[in-house]
Amino acid sequence: EPEVTQTPSHQVTQMGQEVILRCVPISNHLYFYWYRQILGQKVEFLVSFYNNEISEKSEIFDDQFSVERPDGSNFTLKIRSTKLEDSAMYFCASSASGSRNTQYFGPGTRLTVL
Amino acid sequence: ILNVEQSPQSLHVQEGDSTNFTCSFPSSNFYALHWYRWETAKSPEALFVMTLNGDEKKKGRISATLNTKEGYSYLYIKGSQPEDSATYLCARRSSGSARQLTFGSGTQLTVLP
Numbered sequence: 103e104p105e106v107t108q109t110p111s112h113q114v115t116q117m118g119q120e121v122i123l124r125c126v127p128i129s130n131h132l133y134f135y136w137y138r139q140i141l142g143q144k145v146e147f148l149v150s151f152y153n154n155e156i157s158e159k160s161e162i163f164d165d166q167f168s169v170e171r172p173d174g175s176n177f178t179l180k181i182r183s184t185k186l187e188d189s190a191m192y193f194c195a196s197s198a199s200g201s202r203n204t205q206y207f208g209p210g211t212r213l214t215v216l
Numbered sequence: 217i218l219n220v221e222q223s224p225q226s227l228h229v230q231e232g233d234s235t236n237f238t239c240s241f242p243s244s245n246f247y248a249l250h251w252y253r254w255e256t257a258k259s260p261e262a263l264f265v266m267t268l269n270g271d272e273k274k275k276g277r278i279s280a281t282l283n284t285k286e287g288y289s290y291l292y293i294k295g296s297q298p299e300d301s302a303t304y305l306c307a308r309r310s311s312g313s314a315r316q317l318t319f320g321s322g323t324q325l326t327v328l329p
Contacts, residue, residue: 145305145319150314157315204265207262209257
């Protein structure tokens with residue numbers, strides 16, 4: 103069964119460093135998302151991406167964040183200068199076209215900023 | 217601010233018991249309600265997407281109902297098994313073109329053998 107994959111599973115970085123989190127969505131899906139969960143808090147929406155552009159973003163998704171689909175398979179989230187409060191589990195998701203479709207989630211990347 | 221609430225926060229049941237938990241959400245501008253099952257270190261697994269008032273969905277021993285007028289959904293597990301132990305998340309999608317999901321905190325279910 104097709105699944106969303108994410109790499110790495112765990113990333114440790116120093117404050118101020120750039121990180122890139124990678125995702126391979128399900129191959130025929132057209133909508134891509136990033137969510138995050140800070141420890142002990144709810145899963146929060148960051149951004150959605152369709153047709154090679156951001157379709158919506160939350161207040162969390164400020165200028166430090168960017169997303170890209172560099173080729174036909176990968177979908178990346180870049181954090182330019184990480185802060186301690188960026189430590190969280192980051193989930194990628196994808197969904198097919200059609201307004202009622204399920205969003206399928208990857209297993210997440212745990213980002214730890216020291 | 218959209219608040220999606222789930223109760224209880226955690227639940228322990230004996231193997232074979234049936235159980236249910238609640239997701240409540242704002243009913244205005246509602247479009248869809250998603251349920252996910254999430255085991256630690258795994259991907260959240262999609263269970264159901266429900267959109268219509270009165271919807272009932274079933275997958276094996278798990279079923280869900282939806283009341284959009286009063287803003288709640290119930291998830292039921294019949295004859296719980298240890299492998300049902302997981303966190304169950306609900307997420308609301310608003311009407312309009314936005315597809316973002318607003319999640320509840322989840323109900324952590326532990327089924328004791």
